[in-house]
Amino acid sequence: MPLDNDALNHLAEHFGIATEFWDWKGRHTQISESAVVTILGALGIDASTPETAAAAVDEIRIRRWRRALPACVVMEQGQVRTIDVHVPGGSPAGVSVRTEDGRLIPLGQTVNDEADRDIEGVWTGEASFVLPADLPLGYHRLVLFNEGREQESSLIVTPIFVGFPRSLGDRRVWGYATQLYSVRSSRSWGVGDLIDLTDLSTWARTQTYADYILVNPLHAAQPVAPMEPSPYLPSSRTYVNPLYLRPEAIPEFAGVDDSTRDRIERLRSKLWDDLAGAVQIKRNEAMAAKLEALEILYQVGLPPARQMAFEGFLRREGRSLRDFAVWSALYEVHGPDWRQWPEALRRPTSPEVAEFAREHADRVRFFEWLQWNCDHQVSLAQQAAKDAGMALGLIQDLAVGVSGAGADTWRLADVFAQGVTVGAPPDQFNQSGQDWGQPPWRPDRLADLAYAPFRELVAGVLRHAGGVRIDHIIGLFRLWWVPAGGSPQDGAYVRYDHEALIGILALEAYRAGALVIGEDLGTVEPWVRDYLSRRGLLGTSVLWFENLPDGSPLPAENWREYCMASVTTHDLPPTTGYLAGDHVRLRHDLGLLTETLEEELAHNEEEQRRLLTHLHDLGLIVPEEGVDEVESTVLGMHRFLLRTPARVLNVALTDAVGDRLTQNQPGTIDEYPNWRVPLSGPDGEPMLLEDVYCSERAMRLSAVMNGFQTVPAPWGPR
Structure with missing residues (x-):
């Protein structure tokens, strides 16, 4: 339904602002005029009065005539374009x-x-x-x-079509999804790191025959404590969080003297002593200890060949890395939010920033050195996975946005819209809507820059990966913009040039020989999934959500071939917790339900009854000696995935080891310890990576995924 003001309608259409939408219950919803005016303001358009709105329309009509050429043209190969x-x-x-x-x-x-x-x-x-x-x-x-x-x-x-990497042929693959920070070993620094990822990949392939590991976004957070716990609210999506570095895996560690080696080991030992008994991941403490160790190694210096490699990395990364490192040094001096820094330091091109960089040249170089080592250890993880025999290896996760106070919004301030944040309208799992607190990219500025920031981002993620998962891939089509100070219900959808963004994603994936998986859950226009399929990008299908209109389970043969199929996701409890209704009670305790607890529990029980009855009828839930009823159900649910045509199957590592604890509850920040929950066993006690190696549950589930009739004995200390 159009707005009453014709000029506002014209502006909304030109900038892709939807003036209406249909919610998760199929109800038609009209967007308010004030929301449209606010969003236009975030795009630099004054439409606050009828006169200014009319003037803006006149300006738009002649703007393209001022351009000799369109700023950027994106087209599919094989098509003709004028x-x-x-x-x-x-x-x-x-x-x-x-x-x-x-x-x-x-x-x-x-x-x-x-x-x-x-x-x-x-x-x-x-x-x-x-x-x-x-x-x-x-x-x-x-x-x-x-x-x-x-x-x-x-x-x-x-490319018209991406599809599967040539190395896969026509075969199906399966792998694990995990939150890396939660997978700690006895040699890490209180947080799962890139060497733990290397070892996890080796176990996953050699012992369970998995073909990939899907990890949470590895994006950079704050350079020093306190650190944002959510990997989906980074300071930069272009660079990696040094929290995931293993100091002892930096080549220079091998050449240090005994005194230096002992200093670093004492730091790690003291950290573990300090963390004894902690029930949550302690990023701040881990980062503080790890940075001290990394600073010691940085002072060791580099031999000639390593120095040349470092300088080559700096040349390749160019101004982007330089600005990120300068921001990191400024952060230490002036605080966590660049929007509160002295005015002269809020622009990376200012003379004052250049002077600061000269005065703090060694500290800037240290942050560049950290990123070089991050790049090296991510590369090691991918190479180890491939060497072990994985078809894909590492699949990296790309978050939908960044913190408004972070490095990317400082480096690229004019590319981000001001006065709005990204979120989601009300849906089944968060009936008040969501505000993720992230400023969105401006579609018009991306086009003006020939999508260079997006190209840089995707190329960097795929540099050392066999695939990429795009969190909320619908964000490449449209995003829900929430006016600052308003509630998520006050927002509106803003469209992006999906032909350009998906096209660039396809080009980078084609060149890298990589798989692309789009997280297309939630409120999605049906044509979007058709479009992704046409371009050869996989969607995401979760067992709990794949239902017919009447609520009954979608038959296995009707699932998509081009999807990553799983039982659960990181935004739900592990399957044992979901079966127990943990997600319903947690949302009730946090005040996130709009219906009563009893009604929601009844709905959940009915949903489960339909699914489990279907699985029993198919003979997929099989009693086994030594396996309790809940685990038998989990195994049966994964057997169902094997009956679908989906080419990529996914197992949550939490399901493999019997964890029940939720990693993330959408719509909360500190009300629940999101992204701070360590990997745990069925008893709720934290477990280390070495415990995963010995998990009989993991071996039983891997036997199901591989179609084995018997369960291989787990590898363990001998």
Whole structure:
């Protein structure tokens, strides 16, 4: 339903602001005029009065005529596309494509009957040129030749279809999903790290024949304590959290003298003593101890070949890494929120920031050194997984956004919308809606920059991975923008150029030979899943959510082939907890239900009855000697996944070891210890990675996933 103000309607349509939507119960909802005005303000458009809104419409109508070339054109290979260029009226024009390898491909001109226009005193004409279907994949340049001058813009040609890496052939794969910080070993520093990931991958492949490990986002948090616990609210998605470094795995550690080695070991031992009895992950304490050890190793220096490698890394990363490291050093001096720093330090290009960087050059270099070592240890994890025989290895998770106080919003402030945050409208699992506290990217600024920030982000994540999971992939189509100070119900959807974003994602995945999995749960327009399937990107199917309109389970044969199929997700309890109704009682205790506890429990019990009856009827829940009823049910649920056509199957590591504790309760921050729960056994006691190696439950579940008739004995200390 349109708004009453025609100018606002025009602006909303131009900037992709939806003025209505249908909620999770199928109810039609009208967006308020004030929400549209606020969101337009976040895009730099003053529509606060009818006069300013009308002026903004006039400006938009002539804006494209001021551009000689469109800022960025993204097209699928094999398609034909027409572009319009603008030149002084009556003057001849020619357009060519300059490809990545330097070739110049002239474009043919086509008919354009648009009359010349007076644009701010200059008569301007429009001409149209055809981009042919046989252009090569890649990042190219459009070149306009007019009156002896050349002007350029970006052209990105993307694959029509990504699909599965060639190395997989037609076979199905399965693997584990885990929250890395929760998987601690006896040699880590109180938090699961990249060497633990390396060892977990080796166990997963050699003992259970898994083909990948899907981990939580490894994105950078704060450089020093206190640290944000959520891996989905990072300070930067481009760089890695040094919390995941293992100091002893840095090559220079091997050459230190005994005194230095002892200092580092004492730091780790003291940390474990301090953490004794802790029931939650203690990031702040772990980071403080680890940073002290890393600073010791940094002072050791680098041998010549390592120094050359470090300098090569700095050249490759360029200004982005430099700015991130400067932000980290500024953070230590001026505090956690750059928006509260002295005015002169709020822009990375200011003279004052340059002076600070010179005065703190060694500290800036230290933060660059940390990222170099992070990159190295992520690479080690992926290489170890592949060496062990995994088809994919590491699948990295890409969070939907970043903290408004973080490094990325400081580095790229003009790319982020101000005065709004990203969230979600009310849905079944959070009936008050959600505000994730993250500023969204501006669709218009991304296009102006030829999507360079997104390209950099995706390429970095796929550098050392066999795949990427895109959290809330619907965010590449539309995001729910919440006006600052308002509730999630006051928001509206804002559309993004999904053709461009999905296309770039497809191009980077194609070049990396990687798999792309989109988390497409929640309120999703049906055509979006069709589009993802057409482009060869996998969706996400969770057993609890795959139902027919009447609420009965979707038959296995009707599941998608192009999906990652699982029983649970990190936003739900492990399956044993879900079966017990832990998620319902927890949301009741936290005040997140809009219906009574009794009603929600009854709904949950009915949902479970339908599913479990279906599994029993299929003969999938089989009593086994030494296996209790709950574990038998969990095994039966995973047997069901094997009956679907899904090409990628996923097992939560928590399900494999019998953990019951919820990692994250959406809609809460500190009301529940989100992202601070260690991996635990069926008894609720924290377990180490070495305990996973000996888990008989894990071996039973892996036997199901592999279709084995008998259960291999778990490897353990001998």
